[in-house]
Amino acid sequence: MSAQTETGSGSKTVVAMHAAPVGTAAKPPAHSAFVPVLFFGLAVLTVLGWQTWVLASERSNLNTAYEGQQQTVDNAGKLRASLDGLAADTQRLADRGNGNAALLVTELKKRGITINPQAGAAAAAAAAAASAAR
Amino acid sequence: MNKPQFWAATALGALCLTLALANVTMASMNRSLQSDIGVRQQYVQQSVQLEGLYREIVRALAELGARNNDQDVRALLQQHGISYTVNAPPAAAAAKPAK
Numbered sequence: 195m196s197a198q199t200e201t202g203s204g205s206k207t208v209v210a211m212h213a214a215p216v217g218t219a220a221k222p223p224a225h226s227a228f229v230p231v232l233f234f235g236l237a238v239l240t241v242l243g244w245q246t247w248v249l250a251s252e253r254s255n256l257n258t259a260y261e262g263q264q265q266t267v268d269n270a271g272k273l274r275a276s277l278d279g280l281a282a283d284t285q286r287l288a289d290r291g292n293g294n295a296a297l298l299v300t301e302l303k304k305r306g307i308t309i310n311p312q313a314g315a316a317a318a319a320a321a322a323a324a325s326a327a328r
Numbered sequence: 329m330n331k332p333q334f335w336a337a338t339a340l341g342a343l344c345l346t347l348a349l350a351n352v353t354m355a356s357m358n359r360s361l362q363s364d365i366g367v368r369q370q371y372v373q374q375s376v377q378l379e380g381l382y383r384e385i386v387r388a389l390a391e392l393g394a395r396n397n398d399q400d401v402r403a404l405l406q407q408h409g410i411s412y413t414v415n416a417p418p419a420a421a422a423a424k425p426a427k
Contacts, residue, residue: 228333235340242347249354256361263368270375277382280408284389292400294392298385307381 282311386410 281302287295289311299309329337386405390412393401405411 226329226333228329228337231329231337232340235337235344238344239340239347242344242351245351246347246354249351249358253354253358253361256358256365260361260365260368263365263372266372267368270372273375273379273382276408277378277385280382280385280389280404283404283407284385287400287404292398294389294396294398294401295404297392298388301388302385 281309285309285311 284295285299288299302309389401389405390410392398393405394412394414402412
C-alpha cells in the first residue's frame with residue numbers, strides 16, 4: 195500500500211505504508227530471566243564464599259589458641275592436684291594430732307578454706323588417671 | 329530460559345545453599361570452641377590464684393616444721409617433693425667480741 199501526495203511545486207512524495215495484520219499487536223522483545231538470576235546467584239555466592247573464608251580463618255585461629263592453652267591447662271591441673279594432695283595430707287596429719295598441721299588447718303579455716311581429704315584423694319587419683327591416659 | 333541456563337542457575341543455587349549450610353555449621357562450631365577456650369582460660373586464672381595459696385601453705389608448713397623441728401611435717405613436705413634447709417644462725421651474732 196502506498197500513498198502519494200502532491201505539493202504545490204509539483205514534486206511527489208511517496209510514503210510506503212505496510213498493512214498491519216489484523217489482531218496482532220506489536221510484542222516487546224522477550225527477555226530471559228537467566229541474566230538477572232545469574233547476577234544474583236553470583237552475588238550471593240561471593241558473599242557466602244567470603245563468609246566461609248572468614249569462618250575458616252577464625253576456626254584456624256581458635257584451634258591455635260586452644261592448642262596453645264594445653265600446656266598451661268596441664269600445668270594448672272598438676273598444680274591443683276598438688277594443692278589438693280598437700281592440703282589433704284596436712285588435714286590427715288592434723289587429725290592424727292600433729293600440732294603444727296592443726297595450727298595450719300585452723301588458720302586456713304579462719305580464712306574460709308576448709309579441706310576435704312576425700313576430695314584431695316579423688317583429685318590426685320583423677321590427675322594420675324589423666325596423666326596415664328595421655 | 330533454555331535448558332542449559334536452567335541447569336546452570338540450579339547448580340548455582342545448590343552451591344549457594346551448600347555454602348550457607350556449611351557456614352551455619354562452622355559458625356556454630358566456632359562458637360562452641362570459643363566457649364571451651366573461655367572455660368579453660370577461667371580454669372587457668374583460678375589456678376593462678378590457687379598457686380598463691382599453695383605457696384603460702386608450703387611456706388607455712390616449712391616454717392612451722394623448721395621452727396619446731398617437726399619431722400612429720402618435714403616428711404609430709406618431702407612426700408610432695410619439697411625439701412627445706414634450716415639456715416644456721418650467723419656465727420658472728422652468736423659469738424661476742426672479746427674485749
